[in-house]
Amino acid sequence: MKTTMSKSEITRAQIIQGALQALEKTGVLGTTTRKIAAEANVQLATLHYHFESKSALLVAVLEAMIDEIAERLREDRAGKEPDLDERIEILVRGTWRSIMQSRTRQIVQYELTLYALREGAQWLADQQYEAYLRLYRDQLTSKSGKTELSSQNYILLARFILAGIDGLILQELVKPNRSRSTHAIETLIYTSKQLAHKLAREA
Structure with missing residues (x-):
């Protein structure tokens, strides 16, 4: 409601x-x-x-962009209780789909990070990164209470996926090639699943 x-x-x-x-x-x-x-x-x-202040407004802009991606990911999972492999697929594909809808918005994201670092606002860059990390971790965690990984390993997996997504965004911004990026996304999904399985075995 x-x-x-x-x-x-x-x-x-x-x-x-x-x-x-x-x-x-x-x-x-x-x-x-x-x-x-x-x-x-x-x-x-x-x-x-x-x-x-302008900084307070920039924080709100970052939060709005992250909330938009989070809402789309929630819609992708609506009515489902996917296993960890499926959650990885939903997270990576859903995030990439949202990202590719606006090239200029992704440029703004990177500009905000560089602006924060250059202007001595390390807290803003930290907040941006940590917000995405929380989003990824929350999307990877089972809503049913089932625990496939430890809390620390969910974060490790989230960091791995976030780093992969960031690299692919930069590559696509600098030298656009949707076919190459689609293949790279599938590779990221595969390697993320392999990492998740390894972490689960070590638990």
Whole structure:
């Protein structure tokens, strides 16, 4: 059952969407809060009421992008209780499908990481990475309570998949080739399953 959003929540979501649109158009360095306000069709004062700084807004943008992927993955698993191999497939294919829907959005993601590192906002880069790691770990963990791996090994598997996805995104951004990337995704799924089986045997 969906709850009705308050006016404040609607405005906040509108600002986040405006920020994402501005970032896709002009990049992180070229995006000011004034441009974001214009893109979101709100007053600058309204933006600052909801977000005390540009960094706070960038965090909200990252969270929104991750939530979008998480929602699609939940839809892929709806009504199912897949085993670990199937969860790996759902996670990798579903994430890649979401990623490939917008090239400019992926560029924004990497710009946000580099911006955070260059501007001394290590916490923002850490938060971005840890948010994706939690998403991957949660998607790999069984919802039925069945434990195929230890908590530490679920995280290890999540890190492995995240590193593989990141590498494939960069490769696709620099030199697009969907056929090559599709083959690479299937290879990542296979190797991730092999790692999961090895970790399960060692438990």
